[in-house]
Amino acid sequence: MxxxxxxxxxxxxxxxxxxxxxxxxxxxDAQVLEHLPGRTxxxxxxxxxxxxxxxxxxxxxxxxxxxxxxxxxxxxxxxxxxxxxxxxxxxxxxxxxxxxxxxxxxxxxxxxxxxxxxxxxxxxxxxxxxxxxxxxxxxxxxxxxxxxxxxxxxxxxxxxxxSRSAPEIYVTICTAAIDSVTGKAANAYQSLQDALRTLPRVDDAAREWGETLLGEIAHRRNDKAAERHFRAALEASEKDLYLLGAYADWLLDQQRPADVIALLQNETRVDALLLRLALAQHALKRPEAAVSIETLRARFDASHARGDTAHQRENARFELFLRDDANSALSYALANWQVQREPSDLRILAETAVATRDAAVLSTVKRWLTETHLEYDLDAAIIGAGEVKPK
Missing domain, CATH: 1.25.40 (Serine Threonine Protein Phosphatase 5, Tetratricopeptide repeat)
Known part of the structure; x- marks a missing residue:
């Protein structure tokens, strides 16, 4: 349907x-909007x-x-x-x-x-x-x-x-997405996995969404099952850019940059995916990393000139990991946190707080983890940096 x-x-x-x-x-209204790709x-x-x-x-x-x-x-x-x-x-x-x-x-x-x-x-x-x-x-x-x-x-x-009007699988996914970030990750994971396996007539869109969410939950819990879920989502997916980004992030955390390059080498039109590709190229000291970094810099500069603020999380990662500018990265991460508060937003906020030794921001991270009961297996160097002192 x-x-x-x-x-x-x-x-x-x-x-x-x-x-x-x-x-x-x-x-x-008469302007030619786009010459669509040549495929039929x-x-x-x-x-x-x-x-x-x-x-x-x-x-x-x-x-x-x-x-x-x-x-x-x-x-x-x-x-x-x-x-x-x-x-x-x-x-x-x-x-x-x-x-x-x-x-x-x-x-x-x-x-x-x-x-x-x-x-x-x-x-x-x-x-x-x-x-x-x-x-x-x-x-x-x-x-x-x-x-x-x-x-x-x-x-x-x-x-x-x-629950009054939607197919059961969508109700389960919707609830699991919230449970997974409010201290009920294990229950969310199990209930969603069971639903995908047992509910009749789960369409490809629901399966892709559900498997992607399972992959993200497993990623945050440092569970190797994440890859199985991301691959299952890819099998159900026509081509979902969010899914590619989530899978690439997991591969980067697993120290598998070569696999990221294989996954994203044809997705350079998308800034968020080019960023992950550049991170992988940089990790392997590939010469093409310089081209990707310069392309991202030009795109982000153009975005800023337009007044576009939709890429602040990506800007923060770019500045921190590819330009080694922790202070700029922290500024972007803080601005992004005012707008959206997903686990990935919290992570870059934590990473920039540690890099700049900003105890106040790190306290914000820890407070969010405590208040929401978010289960995120962040490295101790990110959330447990007790040696960070107030400036």
Whole structure:
């Protein structure tokens, strides 16, 4: 069922919030938006057909909605944030309407969160929930944004609401995502693993999402089973950029940079994946690391010039590990922490705190671990640096 497939996409894509830049919106409806890749896949044939149909009647909601959805899907597959701008352009007739139709509100929230406009995204999703309390997409996406922000109890309430209308596997995944970062990682892991094995009719989108989450839980618990889950997710995946990044992070932690290069060597268009590739090249002292680092520097500089702040976690990793500038890295990590509070955000905050010997920031890290009961097997050098003294 198409709805179930889209639900899987919304949440998997939104966990990668840092991978998207602010969308580009063309100033002229006649402007050529993108020369699509030369392949003749069914997806891109469908996209071209939707473009042609919408061009004939840009104010026709029944044509604009499928086109916007197709662009959002393309942004995930291609890792190109411009597609999100094209989706916004497809919805131009309703974009500024505070009382826009429900499908527009859901898609607008998707685009808004991509540039970390979480408050505006939540506002749109709240309107959808008022109109349609059982709208699965709105509930799932709201729960995901709240989880990214570290607002776990509010997110849990949304997961509970799903039980009235969503397939059981999505309810299980939604709940497991929150349990895994609030002191119930073992239960979350077991319940999700059991659900994927025993529930009937688990579609590929749910399997990919579930296996990716299992891989991340195992990674945080330093469990070698993480690789099995990431590989299972890849088998169910069309091409998910968030999944590739999560798997690459695990490989880097396992001191397997050569495997990271094999995984990501053809994914250099995506900044977050190029960063991981550069980290692997740097670890192996490959000469091409210099090219990757310079490319990232230029891309990040251009992003800053546009006022885009969606890459702050990646900026922090870049500055700390590839440019050896711990103070700049800490600035990015702190700014990022004000916006999103996933385990990976906490980790880079901890790493930069230790690198700069900032006891106050390290205390923030330890306090979060204590308050949320997050089970994260961070190295003692990161979270146990008791020798760090106040400046």
């Amino acid at each position: 198409k709805l179930r497939r889209h639900c899987g996409f919304w949440v998997v894509a939104w966990l990668a919030a840092g991978a998207h830049a602010a969308p580009f919106v063309p100033p002229d 896949t069914a997806q891109f044939r469908e996209l071209k057909a939707l473009q042609a149909a919408a061009a004939q009647a840009p104010d026709d909601l029944s044509r604009a909605i499928p086109l916007a959805r197709a662009y959002i899907r393309a942004s995930r597959l291609e890792g190109d944030p411009r597609f999100l701008g094209y989706a916004q352009a497809a919805l131009a007739s309703w974009w500024k309407d505070s009382d826009a139709p429900t499908p527009v509100l859901v898609l607008r929230a998707t685009i808004l969160q991509s540039s970390h406009q979480f408050g505006a995204a939540i506002a749109d999703l709240d309107k959808v929930s008022q109109r349609e309390p059982r709208n699965v997409q709105a509930i799932l996406t709201r729960a995901t944004v709240l989880t990214v922000q570290g607002r776990y109890e509010a997110a849990r309430r949304d997961c509970e609401r799903l």
